[in-house]
Amino acid sequence: MSLLFPLYLLGAAAITLPILLHRRRQRPKERTQFSSLMFLEATPPRVKTRTRIENLLLLFLRCLAFLTLTLCFARPFLPKQDDLAGGMINERVLILLDNSASMRREGLQENLRQQLTERLKQIGDRDRLAVFAFDHEVRPLVEFTEMEGLDQKQRNQLLIERLAGAPPGWGGTHLANAFMAATDSILEDEARVGTQTLQGGRILLISDMQEGDRLDELGTFEWPKNVVVDLEPVEVTSTSNAGLMLAASEQGTLSTDSGSTRVRIWNSADSNLNKFRLRWDGDDSESPEIYVPSGKSRVVSAPERHTPGASTLVLSGDKHDFDNRLHIAPELPRQLSIVYLGDRKETGPSGSLFYLERVFQSNRYLAPRLISLKQLPEPVEFRSEDVHLVIAESPISEVNLDSLKQYLEDGRTLLHILNDADDLGGLKYLCKATVRPEVVSTPITPDENEFNLIQELDTSHPVLTSFSEPRYRDFTKVHFWKYRPWAEGYFLGESVLARFDNGAPALVELPVGRGSVLVLMTSWRPEDSQLAVSTKFLPLLFSVLEQSAGALSRTSLFTTGEQVPLPQTPQAVAVVRPDGKRFELKPDQEYFARTNNVGLYQLETSEAELTFAVNLPEMESRTSPMNPGRLAQYGVKFAESVPDTTTEELKKSQKPFAEIENRQKLWKWLLAAACVFFLLETWLAGRLTRPLTA
Amino acid sequence: MPTTAELIDPATLMRIRSLEFRARIVVEGFLRGIHRSPYHGFSAEFTEYRQYIPGEDTRYMDWRLYARSDRFYIKKFEDETNLRCHFLVDRSSSMAYTSSAYTKADYGSTLAATLAYFLSMQGDAFGLATFDESLADYIPPRNRPGHLRQFMLALEGAPKGRSTNLVTPLSLLAEILNRRGVIVLISDLLAPLEDLGRELGKLRARGHEVYLFQILDPLELKLDFDGPLILQDMETEIDLHVDPQTASTRYLENLNAHLEGIREICTANGIQYQLLSSNEPLEFALLEFLNSRSRRSRSSRAHR
DSSP states (O other): OEESSGGGGGGGGGGHHHHHHHHBOOOOOSEEEESOOTTOOOOOOOOOBOSSOOOHHHHHHHHHHHHHHHHHHTOEEOOOHHHHHTOOOOOEEEEEEEOSGGGGSTTHHHHHHHHHHHHHHTSOTTSEEEEEEESSSEEEEEOHHHHTTOOHHHHHHHHHHHHHTOOOOSOOOOHHHHHHHHHHHHHHHHHHHOTTTOOOEEEEEEEOOBTTOOOGGGGGOOOOTTEEEEEEEOOOSOOOOEEEEEEBOTTSSBOOOTTTOEEEEEEOTTOOOOEEEEEETTOOSOOOEEEOOTTOEEEEEOOOOSSTTOOEEEEESOSOOTTOEEEOOOOOOEEEEEEEEOOOSOOGGGSHHHHHHHHSOOOSSEEEEEEEESSOOOTTTOOTTTOSEEEEESSOOHHHHHHHHHHHHTTOEEEEEOOSTTOOHHHHHHSOBOSOGGGOOOOOOOOTTOOBOEEEEOTTSGGGGGGOSGGGOOOTTOOBOOOOOOOTTSBTTOEEEEEETTSOEEEEEEEETTEEEEEESSOSSTTTBSGGGSTTHHHHHHHHHHHHHOOSOOOOEEETTOOEEOOTTTTEEEEEOTTSOEEEOOTTOOEEOOOOSOEEEEEEESSOEEEEEEEOOGGGGOOSBOOTHHHHHTTOOBOSSOOOTTTHHHHHHHHHHHHHHHHHOHHHHHHHHHHHHHHHHHHHHHHHTOOSOO | OOOGGGSOOHHHHTTOOOHHHHHHHHHHHHHHHTTTOSOOOGGGGTTOEEEOOTTSOGGGBOHHHHHHHSOOEEEOOHHHHSOEEEEEEEOSGGGGOOSSSSOHHHHHHHHHHHHHHHHHHTTOEEEEEEESSSEEEEEEEEOSTTHHHHHHHHHOSOOOOOSOOSHHHHHHHHHHOOSOOEEEEEEOOOSOOTTHHHHHHHHHHTTOEEEEEEEEOHHHHHOOOSSOEEEEETTTOOEEEEOHHHHHHHHHHHHHHHHHHHHHHHHHHTOEEEEEETTSOHHHHHHHHHHHHHHHHHHHHHHO
C-alpha cells in the first residue's frame, strides 16, 4: 500500500492523547447526590498517574479510530504495476499562441516567447503537447503526434523552428475559432490515444487578451466537459491605441473618392494621447491636427491627395502603428458596351431605343455605352469581349446571325424582342428546334379588347431574382396591351421565365452554347405595354445586363481573412498580393481566401485588371484588456488554479498516483471505519460511565 | 405468619403505581398469613366491658346487659375506644434518595399507607401530617368513606421539602393534638438529635403512643461506592469530594453513633423504634407494629 500524502501520518501521534488520558486518574466530574453528608468528612481526591491502564477496550477503540482517520487523510492506495509501468500520461496540453495583428505591437513577441519558454518548462516529457497559432485562422505549429517520443529539449527545439516560420500575421483575433479547433484537436487525440489513459486536456492560451477578440461562435458551441482553459496573458506595456477605419460617405456609401472619403478615427479609453494627424502615404505636406478624446471616435474627411495614385491613409500620433494604415482601392467605373440591333420605323418615345438611352446612363460604378446598329460586324471582327449585351428587335437580319451565334456561344446574352409571332427564322438558326411537332403546344392568342398582366415569374432565375421579394413582385400595375403568342416546346431546352395571366409565355429563355437568348413576347414601346414607365423596367434590363456582362457592382474593400468573391464574367485569372505573390485562379473558383496581408491586391481578369484593398478588421484595433468573465459567459471552463512553478515538480510526480488513488477511493472506506469505531467508542464509554443513581 | 420467601419484595411492590393498591396487597397478604394468629388488633378493646365501680359516671352503664344479667357493666364510648392514629411522614429532600428503583419516600409512603389501610379495615380513625422543615400538610384523623383515598393522595408524589427538621413539626403536633392517640413517625431521621428527645417526651407526656420507623437506604447503611466521587447533599446541595475507601470507616462510626442516640432517646421515652432498610419487606414493619400494639395492650390491661 502507498500513500498519496504520507505527511498526514504525523497525525497518528494523536493516539498518545487517549493513552495518556487513560493513564491519568480521572477526577470525578459528575456529582452524585446523597441524602445527607452529616456523617461524612471530606477526603481530597488523589490525582496521579496510574500504573495500570484501565478500560483497555475503550482505549483500543479510541486509538483505532484515530489511526483510521489519520490513514484516511493520508489517502492510501494500492499501486498496480501495470498502472505505473504502462506509461501513464500526465496531462494533455494544447498551447494556443496569439498571432494576430495586435501582437505586432512593440515588445509583445519577445514577451510571448519568454512566457512560452517559461510555460514549456512546466510541461514534462510524459505530457502530451501540441502548439497552435491563430489569428483569423488556426495553424497547427506542432501536432500531438509530432511531439510523441521527444524529450523536453527536443520539443523546445522543434517548437523554436516552427515558431520562426510563424511571425505575427495581419489577421483579427478569432478566439472562438481557435478554441473550437483546440478542443477538437484535444478530443481527437483523446479518441486516438484512448480515454483510459487520460481524459480531456488543458488549453493554455498565450495571448494579449484584447477586448476585440471574436467570441460570438462560442455561443452555439457546447464546451467539452473535461477540457479546461488556462490563461496566460502576454505582458503589455501599453494597451492604449488609436485606430483608423473607412466611414460611410455623406451619401451613405463607403466612398473611396479622394474628395468624399471619410474615415473614422477611434481612440481607446485608456489612452493618454488625443491629438492625431492624417495624411496620404507619400505625402509630406503638413496636415491639420485632429483631436479625438480618449474613449471616443471621430469621423473626418480624408485630406486632399497631393500625390496622384496615393491609396493609403496614414494616422500618426499613435504609439502602436500596426493599425494606423488604411488602404483604399481606387474605384474606376466599369466600361460596358450595349448594342441595340434593330431597324424599326418608330422613333422617339414610341420606339424602344428612346427608353434604352435613358436607362443606360453613366454612374460611379458603370460607364455604359449604347450603340445602335442595324448590322453587326463580321464574326471575325466581332469580339464578344467588346460587347456586353445585345438587344435585338425581330426580325433579325440573316447577316447578323453568325456574329450573334458566336457572341452567344461565348457566354453572352441576347435580349430578343419578338415583334411578330412568325419572326422565328433567326431564332431557329440560333437555337435548335425540336423535331417532334406533337410536343408543341397551341399558342394562346391575346384578346383584342383586354389587356394582360404578368402573373407567373420564375424568380429563381438570375434575371428575375431582383423580383423575388413579394413587395417587388407586384406587376399588376403594368398593363400589356399586345403580345405575340408563343408555341411552347418548339425549341430545345427552352424555359418560360414569365407568363401572362392567361397562361401565355411572356419571357422565354433559349440556351445557346454558354450563353442564352431571352425572348420577350412583347416590348416596352407604349403601343405594346406600360413596361417602360413602370418601376420594373430598370431592374429587369440591368438584370439582363448583369447576366450577360457579369457582376456590375463590385466591392473593393475587404478585411483580412475575408473571402473575396471572384467575377465569373469576365473570367478572373489571377490575384497578386501586396507582397508580390501571385495566385493563379481556377476557372470555377468563386472566392479568393488568401487575404492574409493588408494592402492593395491586383485581380487580373480576362478583360481588365481590378484592384481591391484588404485592411485590418476594425475590432483588432480594440486592444484594451478583455475581462476573462466574458469567456466564462460563453461557457468556457477555466482550470481551477494556475499551476505553481515551485510545486509543479511535486505535483507532476504525484499525478499518476493521484489518478490511481482517485479510482480506488480507499479513503471512503477508512472514513466509514473511523465513524464505526467512534460510534462503538461512544456506546462503550456511555455504558462504562453510566451514573450510579437512577 | 408468612415465611421470608412468601413476603413481598419491595422492589416488586413499588412497581405498582397505586399507593392504595400497594397497601391492600401488603395488608391482605399479611392477614392471609396470620389467619390463625391470636392477634385481633386494637378492636379487641371495643368488646371489653368492665364492671361498674361505684362513683363512675352512670352515662356509660350498659343497661341492656344489666337487664339480661343484673350486673352493672360499663361500656366505653365508641369514640373513645377507637384508635386515633396520626401518621407523621417525613417529606424532606433526603427521603428522595435511592440506590435502587424506588426512593425512601416511596417506601415510607407505602408503609404509612399499609398501616392506614389496616386501620381503616378495623374502623379506626387515622390522620396524616407531612413535614420537612416544618409541618406541611395536615389531614385530621377521621374514619369515613373517602378518607383513605384522601390520605393516599396526600402521600403520593415526590418529596418537595428541603431539609429535615424534626423538632418544629413535633412541637406543632403536640399543640394540635388534644386527644390521646397513636403517633407513627416515619422518617430517615437524618437531622441533629439535640431536641428530638425533648419533643418526643412531650408527646409521650400527653399520653400519645409513639411509634418511630426510621427508613434508610441500604447504601446509606454501608457507603459502598466504587471509586472517588463528588457527593452532593440533597438537602443543602453542598459538594464533598469523597473517597469511600478512606471515608467509609469514619462514616459508619458516625452513623452508628447517630442510630445509637436515637435508640437511647426512644428507650428513655418508651417509644417503639424500628430501623428499616428500604429493601426489607413491609410486612416486617407491620408485624412489628402489631406486636408492639399487642404488648402495649396487654400491659395496659395488666395495669388495669
